[in-house]
Amino acid sequence: MTIGSLTTSLAITPWAVAAPSPDLLVQQQVDDQIRSYGGIQTGPSEVSYKGGDVKLIIAKKQAAGTANCPSGWYCFYQYKDWGGRRLQFKDCGSNQSLTDYGFGNLTTSWHNNSKNTVEVYDKSVDPFETLWRELPHSHSQFVGTLADNRADFFYAYCGK
Numbered sequence: 001m002t003i004g005s006l007t008t009s010l011a012i013t014p015w016a017v018a019a020p021s022p023d024l025l026v027q028q029q030v031d032d033q034i035r036s037y038g039g040i041q042t043g044p045s046e047v048s049y050k051g052g053d054v055k056l057i058i059a060k061k062q063a064a065g066t067a068n069c070p071s072g073w074y075c076f077y078q079y080k081d082w083g084g085r086r087l088q089f090k091d092c093g094s095n096q097s098l099t100d101y102g103f104g105n106l107t108t109s110w111h112n113n114s115k116n117t118v119e120v121y122d123k124s125v126d127p128f129e130t131l132w133r134e135l136p137h138s139h140s141q142f143v144g145t146l147a148d149n150r151a152d153f154f155y156a157y158c159g160k
């Protein structure tokens with residue numbers, strides 16, 4: 001029994017720290033996410049943080065999606081065309097970190113379906129660099145080669 005569980009955890013450990021394989025079962029990815037970054041599972045593919053103010057939606061396949069961020073939220077996506085994992089927020093007026101949720105250096109597309117303006121930064125460089133700015137109710141299917149997989153944190157300016 002001990003050997004079996006050791007084998008299992010060794011087999012999934014590399015995927016917890018690198019980009020997740022789309023072939024991994026969603027539940028395994030959910031388990032990995034909670035083990036590495038905390039949170040509470042609130043749906044078959046959903047992990048919630050901060051009492052539901054931040055949510056990670058884990059996609060089953062690496063397929064192109066749609067700009068499907070819920071109304072009132074702004075979303076970061078793992079792949080082009082709103083594919084892969086989706087990390088969504090709705091709070092404004094403060095810096096928030098993508099890296100807290102395992103989403104640092106991962107964003108490739110976005111959809112802002114809120115009234116807030118979101119400014120996104122890369123903290124891997126000194127001084128930190130502004131990568132892009134999201135106007136209310138706008139979206140991008142690709143952040144561009146120079147900004148791809150670089151975003152680490154953002155500031156959401158509260159809209160009226």
Ligand SMILES: [Ca+2]
Nearest residue numbers: 122124150152
């Ligand atoms: Ca970065």
